[in-house]
Amino acid sequence: xxxxxxxxxxxxxxxxxxxxxxxxxxxxxxxxxxxxxxxxxxxxxxxxxxxxxxxxxxxxxxxxxxxxxxxxxxxxxxxxxxxxxxxxxxxxxxxxxxxxxxxxxxxxxxxxxxxxxxxxxxxxxxxxxxxxxxxxxxxxxxxxxxxxxxxxxxxxxxxxxxxxxxxxxxxxxxxxxxxxxxxxxxxxxxxxxxxxxxxxxxxxxxxxxxxxxxxxxxxxxxxxxxxxxxxxxxxxxxxxxxxxxxxxxxxxxxxxxxxxxxxxxxxxxxxxxxxxxxxxxxxxxxxxxxxxxxxxxxxxxxxxxxxxxxxxxxxxxxxxxxxxxxxxxxxxxxxxxxxxxxxxxxxxxxxxxxxxxxxxxxxxxxxxxxxxxxxxxxxxxxxxxxxxxxxxxxxxxxxxxxxxxxxxxxxxxxxxxxxxxxxxxxxxxxxxxxxxxxxxxxxxxxxxxxxxxxxxxxxxxxxxxxxxxxxxxxxxxxxxxx
Numbered sequence: 001x002x003x004x005x006x007x008x009x010x011x012x013x014x015x016x017x018x019x020x021x022x023x024x025x026x027x028x029x030x031x032x033x034x035x036x037x038x039x040x041x042x043x044x045x046x047x048x049x050x051x052x053x054x055x056x057x058x059x060x061x062x063x064x065x066x067x068x069x070x071x072x073x074x075x076x077x078x079x080x081x082x083x084x085x086x087x088x089x090x091x092x093x094x095x096x097x098x099x100x101x102x103x104x105x106x107x108x109x110x111x112x113x114x115x116x117x118x119x120x121x122x123x124x125x126x127x128x129x130x131x132x133x134x135x136x137x138x139x140x141x142x143x144x145x146x147x148x149x150x151x152x153x154x155x156x157x158x159x160x161x162x163x164x165x166x167x168x169x170x171x172x173x174x175x176x177x178x179x180x181x182x183x184x185x186x187x188x189x190x191x192x193x194x195x196x197x198x199x200x201x202x203x204x205x206x207x208x209x210x211x212x213x214x215x216x217x218x219x220x221x222x223x224x225x226x227x228x229x230x231x232x233x234x235x236x237x238x239x240x241x242x243x244x245x246x247x248x249x250x251x252x253x254x255x256x257x258x259x260x261x262x263x264x265x266x267x268x269x270x271x272x273x274x275x276x277x278x279x280x281x282x283x284x285x286x287x288x289x290x291x292x293x294x295x296x297x298x299x300x301x302x303x304x305x306x307x308x309x310x311x312x313x314x315x316x317x318x319x320x321x322x323x324x325x326x327x328x329x330x331x332x333x334x335x336x337x338x339x340x341x342x343x344x345x346x347x348x349x350x351x352x353x354x355x356x357x358x359x360x361x362x363x364x365x366x367x368x369x370x371x372x373x374x375x376x377x378x379x380x381x382x383x384x385x386x387x388x389x390x391x392x393x394x395x396x397x398x399x400x401x402x403x404x405x406x407x408x409x410x411x412x413x414x415x416x417x418x419x420x421x422x423x424x425x426x427x428x429x430x431x432x433x434x435x436x437x438x439x440x441x442x443x444x445x446x447x448x449x450x451x452x453x454x455x456x457x458x459x460x461x462x463x464x465x466x467x468x469x470x471x472x473x474x475x476x477x478x479x480x481x482x
Contacts, residue, residue: 007201008046008058009191010108013118014132015064018148021176021403022118023047023061026184028277030402032061044104049205051212057205060113062105068131071102075138082140086110106139114191114198115143117168121160122151133167142195144170146187149177169194176403181470185209216275221462223275224390225455227268228383231261232443235375246372253374258296265295265386269393276397290422291393295385304423305384306433313430314380314437380440387462388423395469424465432461 011019011026020041024032027047041063048058065071074093078085087110093099109115115136119129136143145168147160157173164171170190174183185206192202236256240249293300306314428436435457442451 005112005201006048006055006058007198007205008060008108008111008113009116010044010060010062010105010113011116011118012062012105012132012136013064014129015066017064017118017120018150018176018403019064019118020061022116022146022148022174023059023403025176025179025401025403026187027059028402030278030280032403034403042101042104044108046108051208054208056208057202059116060108062108063101065105065128065132065135066101067098068102068128068135070098072131072135072138074099075135086139109139109141114194115139115141116191117143117145118148119145119160119164120150121147121157121173122149122154124156125159125163130163133163137167142198143168144172144191144194147171147173149175177401178399179401179403181213181398217463217466218459219275220272220394220466221459223268223271224387224462225459227264227390228386229443229455230264231377231382231386232440233376234261234264235373236260237371237373239369239371241369246370249372250374253372257374258294262295265389268390272390272394273397277402278397278400289392289396291389291396295382295389300385300389301381303421304388305381305421305425307421307426310426310433311381314433376443380437383436383440384423384425388425391424391462391465391469394466398470424469428461435461 009026011023013019020032020034024030024034024047027049029047032047033041041061044060044062046058046060048055050056071089074089075085078088080088086106089099090103090106090110094103096103117133117136119125133145145160145164147157147164149155161171170193172187172190174187179187188202188206188209192199192206234257236253238249238253240246290300290303435454439451439454439458442448442454
């Protein structure tokens with residue numbers, strides 16, 4: 001492989017071993033066709049990785065070996081120069097139906113692609129596998145073996161590793177169904193050391209991946225804070241003619257308010273989804289995920305956001321009171337939809353004594369009748385709820401490998417005791433909570449200058465959380481792979 005060429009790796013192996021899943025995950029491309037039936041891939045297809053409009057690496061999906069024993073016999077009888085064996089095989093057999101698949105899958109290697117061989121370690125090594133490995137060894141090309149798992153029922157990893165050591169320069173366990181971002185980088189690091197000529201090109205690829213991930217996290221943080229800002233300001237209005245219509249219009253506006261902020265959240269989550277290249281294949285979130293619950297659901301308020309002590313601290317941080325932040329006296333009206341939650345609105349604590357989420361105002365109209373406004377929100381807790389839900393959605397998305405076509409079983413969260421919170425915001429520092437409290441206060445005071453300054457700081461705060469979430473996924477309790 002020339003340094004001047006874009007690094008390319010052909011993914012090879014026996015039919016139905018997970019090659020297409022590996023290609024999809026490595027290239028972050030959910031358009032890769034993945035089928036449970038062997039032989040679906042009949043021609044090579046290359047999937048480029050493009051960052052900032054520049055192709056930096058490509059992965060080629062290949063058909064599975066169909067005639068490995070006959071192919072190995074041909075290779076064993078070849079008498080020409082070592083570096084010409086692939087071209088000779090293809091030129092000799094391109095019109096031979098027996099070797100149609102072999103000619104197709106070996107073509108990228110003849111053009112200089114590196115070898116990544118995929119095997120399913122949930123089954124034992126067979127003779128046919130050894131024939132395939134020996135064919136690749138005889139090419140003389142640098143090569144890596146990947147141990148993939150299509151099932152967790154059996155594990156023949158040791159057997160595969162012992163055989164791989166005879167035929168490959170490097171071995172990695174790489175489950176394409178749940179490989180994380182860091183595992184993809186580790187695989188590239190391993191490829192870098194197989195052949196010295198690849199190091200410079202792959203160093204640039206790894207740097208580009210890291211830079212692009214950082215950019216995505218920054219854009220995600222901006223999207224989350226933009227969502228929070230819209231929710232804080234949101235208001236709906238309606239008119240009515242007399243007192244008999246008042247309750248009906250209030251119920252209608254409260255329903256509309258909840259619907260609107262739910263749509264805002266959904267749009268933001270879709271932005272995040274696209275940032276991490278989940279564009280085609282769509283899997284709904286697990287039924288047990290807390291994101292399935294409405295923002296008005298009792299358990300949402302119980303499990304996410306701040307606890308009572310932190311809310312009081314947030315109030316103190318801006319020189320106010322808990323009641324001031326929650327606006328327990330707002331207009332003297334109950335907020336219908338949220339009344340269903342009772343005191344659970346703020347984690348079940350009677351300390352807060354109210355189920356207010358928004359301010360309701362009644363304004364007389366000159367030509368008769370009344371105008372009712374619902375919103376903007378008077379409850380700072382809603383900021384933490386939306387941040388928590390966005391961070392949890394992010395954890396789902398980055399843990400959703402592009403190569404899988406189902407969803408892993410999540411671990412359902414349940415409260416572990418009075419006041420227990422599972423959201424990320426409950427672990428925020430006092431300084432972070434103070435910044436958010438001050439940010440909330442700028443909307444009440446319409447302090448645009450201070451608001452913009454705090455936005456910059458809060459984007460970095462949210463991004464800091466995004467940066468550490470991948471390290472916490474395996475033990476956070478919020479979401480785990482199966």
